[in-house]
Amino acid sequence: MTRAGAIRLSGWLLALAVLAVPVVAVLRGWLAAGQWPVKYLTIDAPYTHVSAAEVAVAVQPLLQKGFFAVDLQRVRAAVAALPWVAAVEVRKRWPNTLVISLREHQPWARWTGNRLVGADGDVFSVPAAQMPAALPRLSGPPGALPEVIAFYRSAVAACTPRGLHVAGAQLTARGSYTLDLSAGAHIVIGRDQSQQRLARFLAVWPQLAARHSEMFVYADLRYANGFAVRWPDAQVPAVTPPSTPSAGNT
Known part of the structure; x- marks a missing residue:
């Protein structure tokens, strides 16, 4: 390549770089939160133990960057951290809606202390005030x-x-x-x-x-x-056993 050709190529590259700066700036502005805010939050849940307000409060700080910048993994983690939430699915719906579907734990029994066992065998914890009594x-x-x-x-x-x-x-x-x-x-x-x-x-x-x-x-x-x-009246045991329990069973 001649020296003149190299100069012309450098000139074209410089011109493209100069043009790219405002294009990138425009795109960043176009994709910004102010241009494409998340206006609606759709929640699909049974609402037995988890309220829509709790979910909204948990995800609101993550929606400030706008529709395109919402991190679905972080939203999912924020909702999953709520008590009673067993599973979460999150997706975007064009042009301004975030859709959250969640499944709640179904308590079946209490397990060693203040933990609960779900109907599917999973172990989870809830605030003491929300602990079901008849389990x-x-x-x-x-x-x-x-x-x-x-x-x-x-x-x-x-x-x-x-x-x-x-x-x-x-x-x-x-x-x-x-x-x-x-x-x-x-x-x-x-x-x-x-x-x-x-x-x-x-x-x-x-x-x-x-x-x-x-x-x-x-x-x-x-x-x-x-x-x-x-028996409550301290009667003699109904079946008289040996004086001590059998070995190895205490």
Whole structure:
């Protein structure tokens, strides 16, 4: 390329650069928040525990840059951080609307402290003032939730036909189970042969209930050949067990 040609090419490049500056400036202004603001927020939700106002307050600071600059990931994270929100979908609708669809947690039980278990098995937390009262109470070591849920459900299926309503289940760090009944009674089952021990107790329960007008206070099934039952009037246990529970079941 000749020197004259190089000079002409440099001149063209310089001219294009000069022209590009106002074009970029125009585009930036055209895409700015003032030109394309988000005017409408559409929320699709059941509104059982989460209100439209809560969602609007959570996302409002993220809408200030306008329609094109809205970060959908940040909006999704802001809504997902609200109590009771289980899943969120966010999308833009031309020319000025943000659409948010959310699914709420469906509480099924309380789990170890002030956490909740959803109908799909997910664990979540809500403010203490919003904690539902009439839920089964489950507790156990970290990672034991699936096992406790399975035991609770099997216990409910076994106890309900006998007129015993299970309100909760506890699993200790040593693997010992206790059932809590809605009437306030407790059934200590232990950690070995829990299903068989509960079945043995339930087989005798109708005869025991026929002899007592009140619900028992405490039943200890941790015996090799029987169980002990304590009644409100401190009567002698209905089934006399050995003097101590069988080894390894405390």
